[in-house]
Amino acid sequence: MTDPDPAARDRFDLVRRALVALEASETTTPDCLDDDTIAAHAEGTLDAAARAAVLPHLATCRRCRAAVASVAHALADPAVLREISRADGAAGRRLWRIALPAAAAAAILVAIGLPRWGSDDRHRAPPQPVVQVPTPLAPIGVVAEASALRWAAVAGADRYRLTLFDAGGRVLYEAQLGDTAVALPDSISLIPDHPYLWKVEARTGWDRWSASELVQFSIARGLLR
C-alpha cells in the first residue's frame, strides 16, 4: 500500500499487520467468480448492478480477490498493455476506457487528450478500417428534461452500451440494449443545474465496440426529470 500521508503508515501499522496476519487458505466454492467476471472486474467494466452482486463474495473470498488483483496488476504491466492494444487493433483504446470514469468530470480533457493519443506514433497499431461511432442526440447541453437518452444508430451495430456519469465520474447508470434509446429508471434522480455526462458504445463486431464522445448535459432549474 502506498500512502499519500507517511504519518498514516505508523498510525495504522497494527491494523495492517492484523489484516496481513489474517491470511487464509484458498478454497474454491460454487460462488467463485468465472473468468469473464474476474476479467471484467479487473478491467473495471463490470456494470454497477453486476459489481454490487459480486462484492459480497469478493469480500470474503481471498482466492477471487487475489485473482482480480492479479489480473489488474497484469493489465497495468506496460508490456501486457501494449500487446492488448496491438491485438485489439486500436492502440490506446484501453487507456481511454479505463481513464474514462476518472476523467468524466473533465470532458474537455477527453476532447483534448484523445487526438493527442491518436497522434502518438509510438506503439501505433496497423491502420484499421474507419469504424462508425454512435452519435449522442439528446440530452445535450441545458435541457428541460432528461427522462430518456437517445443516439443515432450505427450501421451494422447489434448492441449498444450506455453509461451515465455524475460530475465526479461515478457511474450512475449502465445499460446494454439493442435499441437506440433508453428510458432512465425512476431510481435515477437527476438534480437540476448539476452537470451529468454520458456516452454510448456500439458493438460493431465480435468483441469490438466503438464509443461516442462523452457529452454533458444538465437540467434547467425548476424542471425535474
Add this chain to the structure above:
Amino acid sequence: MDDWVAELQAGKPESAWDRFLDRYRRLIFSAIRHYAQDYDDVMDVFAQVCEALRADDLRRLRCYVDQTDHRARFSTWLVTVVRHLTIDWFRHRDGRRRISTVAERLPPLQRRIFEHVFLDRRSHAEAYELIRTGETRDLSFKEYQAELRATYRAVTNGRRGGVLRELGAPPPPDVESDSPHYADRREAREFIARALGALSDEDRVAVELHVVEELPAADVARLLGLPNAKAVYNRVYRALELLRGQFERAGLSREDL
C-alpha cells in the same frame, strides 16, 4: 467478425487456431512473462496454455464465442485464462517440480515451510501446526515466524519470485511475536475477522485490495466504480481508523498477531 471466430463458427478449428495464435501469440507470451521470468518456464507454460486452449477442438474458445453476452473484452478474458493456467502449471506436475528446485537450497525447516505454504497452499497458521505435529514439536511461534520470513525472502527474490508471490499467501508481518499460547493468537484472529466482517462489503474489498493485495488506489477506484484514488484513500482510511479503534479498545497488540 474476427477471422478466427469466423473459422471457428464455420467448423474449422485448425484454421481458427492458426489465425487465433497469429493474432494473440504475443499477448499470451507477455501475460506469461508477467508471472514467470525464467525462459524455460515461459516456454513450457506457453506450451501448456496452447494445449489447454486447443483441447477438445478449442472448447474453451468456442464456449466464449458461443456466449451471447460478455462482461469483459476478449483480450482481458484471455489474460485471465493465461494467468490461471500459468498458476496451475506451477502448482502441478512439471511446474511443481520446477519450483521445487527453489527449495533445494533452503535449510530443512524452511523447505518444509516452503512446501506447506507455496506448494500445498496452506495458511501460515496451518503450516505451523503441521510442522509442530512432525519432528519439530518444540518450535515456538516466534521462531517459526522468523523462519517463515526468511523463507519468503529467499524464494521471492529469484527468477521465479513473481510467480511464487502469486502462489503464496501474503507475506508474514516483519516483527516477531512472542505470544506464548497459540490459543491467544487464534482468539485475536477471530476478533480481527469479526471486526473486518462488520465493514460494508465495498469498504472491506477496498481495504483488502489496497492494503493486502497492494493494488494502487487508482486501480481500486476503477474496480469498485469509485470516482478517483482520493475516494479510495478516504474510504480505506475511514475503515482503518474504525478497525484501529476497535483493536485498541480490545487491547490487541502486535504480539497477539
